[in-house]
Amino acid sequence: MSETAHALAESQTLWELVLRRAALTPDRPVFLQDDRSLTFGALRERSERVAAGLYELGVRPGSVVAWQLPTRIETALLSFALARIGAVQSPVIPFYRDREVGFALRESKASFFAVPGTWRGFDHAGMAHRLALELPEPPLVLDAYDRLPDGDPAVLPPPPADGTSVRWIYWTSGTTSDPKGVLHTDRSLIAGGACLAHALHLSADDVGSMAFPFAHIAGPDYTVMLLLYGFPAVMFEHFALPDALEGYRSHGVTVAGGSTAFYSMFLTEQRKQPDRRLIPSLRLLAGGGAPKPPEIYHAVVREMGCQLTHGYGMTEVPMITMGAPDDTAANLASTEGRPPAGMEIRIVDGEVRLRGEAVCRGYLDPAQTAEAFDGEGFFITGDLGHVTESGHLVLTGRLKDVIIRKGENISAKEIEDLLHEHAGVADVAVIGLPDEERGERVCAVVEQAEGAEELTLDAVTAYLRGRGLSVHKLPERLEVVDALPRNETLRKVLKFKLRERFS
The missing domain is CATH 3.40.50.980 (Rossmann fold)
Known part of the structure; x- marks a missing residue:
């Protein structure tokens, strides 16, 4: 990291970081979108005007503001405006619908909710107003797609100076249960x-x-x-x-x-x-x-x-x-x-645990926080792995991705990595399915490569044998699908849907 970047990384708040960067390179662009651009200087100036407009609407330091907005310049401006005020932000992925959004609004007790109106054919404003009627203290709904509040920055209080207070509530995907509200600070x-x-x-x-x-x-x-x-x-x-x-x-x-x-x-x-x-x-x-x-x-x-x-x-x-x-x-x-300096990794019984400044403060639910950290303040990830002599982390799977067949632990990732090298496989997920006799059986769910010859279980197991995979790890079932189910953020495969479908 350059000396300048290293110095900027010591900023206590995101707004301080914006101010320092804008002073260094005010005319350089920070965001480009289609034929539009926003400079670092304009990010500072426009965010402060939006902050003033929000302040006049009642947003104060500590106010909880949920927003469900697409990746746009206006979204960044709104977020930095809230950082300028010192509000608590609760970003919600735009693809979430009533169940997840309603849960986020209810649990965060949001006083304001910014939405993009109708976006990609879905009426987000309609959903927001519908959900607001179900809440004891309904949030004020703001349309923030292409127009934002505007005001005179003179009305604003001083920006926050403390970077260690919780000002962010992010939401886990909630693929198998209600989402968890993850608490972050500017730091x-x-x-x-x-x-x-x-x-x-x-x-x-x-x-x-x-x-x-x-x-x-x-x-x-x-x-x-x-x-x-x-x-x-x-x-x-x-x-x-x-x-x-x-x-x-x-x-x-x-x-x-x-x-x-x-x-x-x-x-x-x-x-x-x-x-x-x-x-x-x-x-x-x-x-x-x-x-x-x-x-x-x-x-x-x-x-x-x-x-x-x-x-x-x-x-x-x-x-x-x-x-x-x-x-x-x-x-x-x-x-x-x-890991960078300041991120501690500890392996406990094969499981990865973490401690450092980038680790969240816990969850909205104190009981979930208590379960997530060990007695020395390490965050328990649920991921399995080891650290090499050179300090590199190797992940071998997740605890829930370990298939236990006749008492033997089998890593789904090991099998997936081998099948990814098969010319006929475009993508693959390996899951464990319940089996009365064995406990679990190994099932490979495959997207075939375009134009490839149809895969069979015999062909897959023969290939894996040839790659040296132990016999007790070989798949006992093969399912070929047109597309693996994925989430809408980073396109992760949703294995729970595969388990539901093929169990």
Whole structure:
């Protein structure tokens, strides 16, 4: 990390970070979207005017403001305006509907709720008003898609100076139960973004990209990196290939990514014209949020002509480890990178535990907080892994992804990594299914590669035997699907849906 970025990373609040970056490079762009751009100086000035408008509507330091907005310049302005006031923000992923949104509003006790009106065919304003009627203290609903409140900054109180107070409530995906409200501070988000910036070795000449929801924990993670280094990112309100390629090309994006599913989508497009670089300016794909099979790394480097670095993070700890572009191919393919200074990793009975400034303060529910931390303040991740002699973290799966067959533990990830190398497999998820005799049986659920010969269980097990997989780990069932079920944020595979379907 450069000396300037290192100094900026010491900022106590996000608003202080905005002020310091705006003073350094006021005329450089921070966000690019279609034919629009916003400079660091304008981010400071416009956010403060929006803050004044919100203040006149009744938003005060400590007010809880939920917002469910797409990845747009206006969304960033609203978020930084709330940071200027010192409000508590509760971002909600735009794809969530009544159940998740109603839960978030009720549990956070939001006094205000900003929505995009009707967006991509769904009436968010209608849902917001409908849900408000069910709450004992309904929030004030604000339409914040393309117009924001405006006012005179003279009405504002001084900006917050304390970066360790809880001012963010993020929501876990809630795929198997109600979401958890994750509590973050400005300092925990700055620490997470600094970890990402430290690992990627970026410069002011880079152009990044946001193809994920700004309301995801990756939103502040990435934005902090922009503020530390003073380079812009292209915002995609809706990401789909090949339509989004024009935005990458026209803005000269040098750093792209998202998660493993994004890498696969880029590879699919690259393979349509293998002799022409998909994005000529691209030098780095970077992301995290889901397991990365080693073969994906090798395919990206080989076919797209750029480097790939992958990291490990979660809503509770937005950035834990990250691969560095100058690391060895073996480490980049098979590990999640190394932690930055200040992130402690402890392995307890094979499980990864974490302690550091980027770790959340816990959950809205105190009982969930008590369960999530051990007696020494380490956050219990539920992920399995080990740390190599060089300090790299290797994840081997999740506790719930361990299949127990006849008393033997089987890693779903080990089988998935091998099947990802099969020419006929586009994507795969391995799950355990209940079995009265064995406890669980191994089931491989596969998306076939386009044009590939139809897979059979015998062919899959023969392939895995040939790769040296132990007999007791071989799948006993194969399911071929058109598409694996995924969430709408980082496109993670929803294994619980597969278990429900095939149990």
